[in-house]
Amino acid sequence: MLIKFSCEKSLLVSAISVASRTVSPKSPLTVLEGIFLQAGEKLHLTGYNLETGITVEVPAEIEKQGECILPARLIFDIVRRLPDELVSVEVDDDYKISIECGISKYRISAENAADYPELPEVGEGDAVELPQRELRDLINGTLFSVSDNASRPILTGVLFEIAEDSVTAVAIDGFRLALRRFRPETPFLKTMTVVVPAPALREVEKLLGDTDEPARISLERRHILFTVGDATLVCRLLEGDFMDWRKVLQTEPTIRLVADVEQLAMAFERVSLVVSEKFKGPAHCLFSKNAVTLKTATVVGTAQDSCPLAGDGGDLEIGFNCRYVLDALRQVPDQEVTLELTNELNPIVLKPTTEKDTFTYLILPMRIKKEG
Numbered sequence: 470m471l472i473k474f475s476c477e478k479s480l481l482v483s484a485i486s487v488a489s490r491t492v493s494p495k496s497p498l499t500v501l502e503g504i505f506l507q508a509g510e511k512l513h514l515t516g517y518n519l520e521t522g523i524t525v526e527v528p529a530e531i532e533k534q535g536e537c538i539l540p541a542r543l544i545f546d547i548v549r550r551l552p553d554e555l556v557s558v559e560v561d562d563d564y565k566i567s568i569e570c571g572i573s574k575y576r577i578s579a580e581n582a583a584d585y586p587e588l589p590e591v592g593e594g595d596a597v598e599l600p601q602r603e604l605r606d607l608i609n610g611t612l613f614s615v616s617d618n619a620s621r622p623i624l625t626g627v628l629f630e631i632a633e634d635s636v637t638a639v640a641i642d643g644f645r646l647a648l649r650r651f652r653p654e655t656p657f658l659k660t661m662t663v664v665v666p667a668p669a670l671r672e673v674e675k676l677l678g679d680t681d682e683p684a685r686i687s688l689e690r691r692h693i694l695f696t697v698g699d700a701t702l703v704c705r706l707l708e709g710d711f712m713d714w715r716k717v718l719q720t721e722p723t724i725r726l727v728a729d730v731e732q733l734a735m736a737f738e739r740v741s742l743v744v745s746e747k748f749k750g751p752a753h754c755l756f757s758k759n760a761v762t763l764k765t766a767t768v769v770g771t772a773q774d775s776c777p778l779a780g781d782g783g784d785l786e787i788g789f790n791c792r793y794v795l796d797a798l799r800q801v802p803d804q805e806v807t808l809e810l811t812n813e814l815n816p817i818v819l820k821p822t823t824e825k826d827t828f829t830y831l832i833l834p835m836r837i838k839k840e841g
Contacts, residue, residue: 470559470562471533471536471537471560471561471562471564472506472508472533472534472535472537472558472559473508473531473558473559473560474508474512474532474557474558475529475555475556475557476512476527476528476529476530476555477555477556478551478570479553480528480529481548481556482545482548484514484525484527485504485514485539485541485544485545485548486545486549487514487523487525488504488514488516488523488525488541489504489541489542489545490516490523490672491516491517491518491521491522491523491702492516492517492541493518496518496519498519498586499580500538500580500582500585501517501518501519501585501586502541503538503539503540503541503580504538504541504544505517505538505539505585506537506538506539506582508531508535508536509531509534510534511527511528511531512526512529512531513525514539515588516541517585519586520669520704520705521668521672521702521703521704522704523672524588524700524701524703525700526699526700533559535560536582536585537560537566537579537580537581537582538579538580538581538582539566539579540577540579544577547575547577548568551568551570551571551573552570552573554570554571556568556569556570557569557570560579564578564579564580564581565577565579566578566579588703589689589703591688591692591693591694591703592687592689593685593687593694593696595658595659595687596659596687596696597631597636597657597658597659597661597687598683598684598685598686599651599683599686600680600681600682600683600684601678601679601682601683601684601697602677602678602679602680602681603636603651604636604651604677604686605674605678605679606649606651606802607629607636607638607649607650608627608638608670608673608674608677609674609800610800610802610828611627611638611640611648611649612627612640612667612670612671612674613640613647613796614640614642614646614796615640615642615667616640616641618642618643621643622707623664623707623708623709623711624642624643624711624712625667626640626666626667626670627639627640627665627667627670628640628662628664629662629663629664629665630661630662631657631659631660631661631662631686632660633656633657633658633660634652634653634656635650635651635652636651636653636657637649637650638650639711639714641711641714644790644793644832644833645793645796645830645831645832645833646717646718646830646831647831648714648718648828648829648830649800649827649828650826650828651827659688661686663693663706664706664707664708664709664711665693665704665706665707666704666705666706666707669702669704672702673695673697673702676695676697676700682698684696684697685697691705691708692705692706693706717831718829718831720811720816721811722809722810722811723810723811723812724756724780724781724782724785724808724809724810725780725808725809725810726756726761726778726780726781726782726807726810727778727779727780727806727807727822728776728777728778728805728806729776729777729804729805730803730806731804732776732777733761733776733806734795734798734799736761736763736774736776737791737794737798738795739772739774740752740763740764740765740772740774740791741765741772741791741792741795743765743766743767743769743770743771743772744767744791744792745769748767749767750766750767751765751788751789751790751791751836751837752764752765752790752794753765753786753788753837754786754787754788754789755782755785756778756782756783756784756785756808756810757781757783757784758780758781758782759777759778759779759780759781760775760776760777761775761776761778762774762775763775763776765791778808785810785812785813786813786837787810787812787817787834787837788834788835788836788837789832789834789835793832797819797830797832800828800830801819801828801830802828805822806819806820806821806822807819807820807821807822813837814834815834816832816833816834817834818830818831819831
């Protein structure tokens with residue numbers, strides 16, 4: 470017998486689900502299509518696609534230590550349908566898995582783990598810790614602005630700048646910029662600047678909870694490690710020179726307006742109903758005194774709406790992609806937002822109404838044909 474352990478069904482199915490997220494659906498290295506199971510002093514399940522790997526530690530009673538590769542999809546389908554009882558798993562010398570839970574019994578095939586590649590080693594000695602909800606907000610608040618243009622791979626990730634007094638996350642896709650910032654109560658002892666691929670961050674986001682429990686970030690030259698509870702995610706960093714985002718935000722605005730975030734988002738949502746991927750069109754925004762009027766026209770039809778604002782827009786008329794504005798507004802964590810404008814050729818910038826610097830969203834305008 471190679472392996473023998475028992476584990477609560479709910480814990481095992483959860484761990485399999487998490488580890489499966491980075492299992493390769495199709496790979497020349499067939500072992501990467503399965504989950505690497507390590508039964509040592511503790512039970513660990515790993516999924517790895519040579520770019521990103523997730524390892525989950527599971528409480529279990531281990532009678533015989535060993536390693537094997539589990540068939541990812543089949544083992545998940547079996548375990549999640551078992552009764553809510555203790556699951557007993559044995560793997561014999563021929564890599565046959567016996568699974569028993571209540572009256573349910575299965576016998577399926579495993580694989581030898583000898584050819585499974587080692588995950589990159591990232592030491593945790595100089596790790597940076599921040600609350601899970603804060604890291605989740607940094608990721609949520611920027612990931613939507615990541616570029617999908619493979620010709621500029623550095624922009625397909627999120628830039629993380631960790632200084633003594635802050636963590637700043639920035640994403641740029643060429644049409645918009647998203648920035649979120651967290652300031653810790655006590656200074657960080659380590660500084661780092663890295664660009665993390667978007668697919669890995671989507672998986673990190675799923676691991677994070679709405680809690681003050683810590684998430685740890687550790688770094689080595691080419692890889693980054695996120696530790697969240699009993700799970701770790703390691704991935705390769707993107708290499709190259711990220712855009713100078715500070716230079717992008719240097720323009721001093723001539724117009725500052727304050728809007729209710731929900732009211733402005735609803736106005737953009739309503740006029741966007743006649744816009745689609747097939748039938749595109751900008752939102753014509755006329756910023757006047759204490760209001761903005763929105764108009765949209767496509768072959769589907771026309772729409773008009775308005776939203777109250779605090780301030781005078783000087784009858785500036787400017788066009789924006791509705792989806793880009795809505796994406797930003799949905800990530801604003803405050804009830805009100807400051808809108809900074811200069812002219813019809815310069816971007817709109819969304820910032821807090823207070824002295825806080827927790828977020829900045831920039832959206833480039835679209836050319837429009839002015840009425841009259």
